[in-house]
Amino acid sequence: MSSNPVVDYHVVYALAMIVFAATAAGTAWGLGRLWARLPIVRDHRWLR
Known part of the structure; x- marks a missing residue:
């Protein structure tokens, strides 16, 4: 049972992850710079 009856923690965490990804x-x-240097990521821009 969640301690907040209005908003579940899953919603809050999902919104936080969307904000982190968008910014x-x-x-x-994190490892974003290292990830961007991988050859497969350079070849497929949608992985960025």
Whole structure:
């Protein structure tokens, strides 16, 4: 049972992940730069 009866934690976490993806947070806080240098990612731009 969630402690918040209005908004489930899954919704909050999903929105947070969408914000992180939309702002390209992986380049600053994660492995985004390393990922972008992989040959398969360079060949397929939709993986970025």
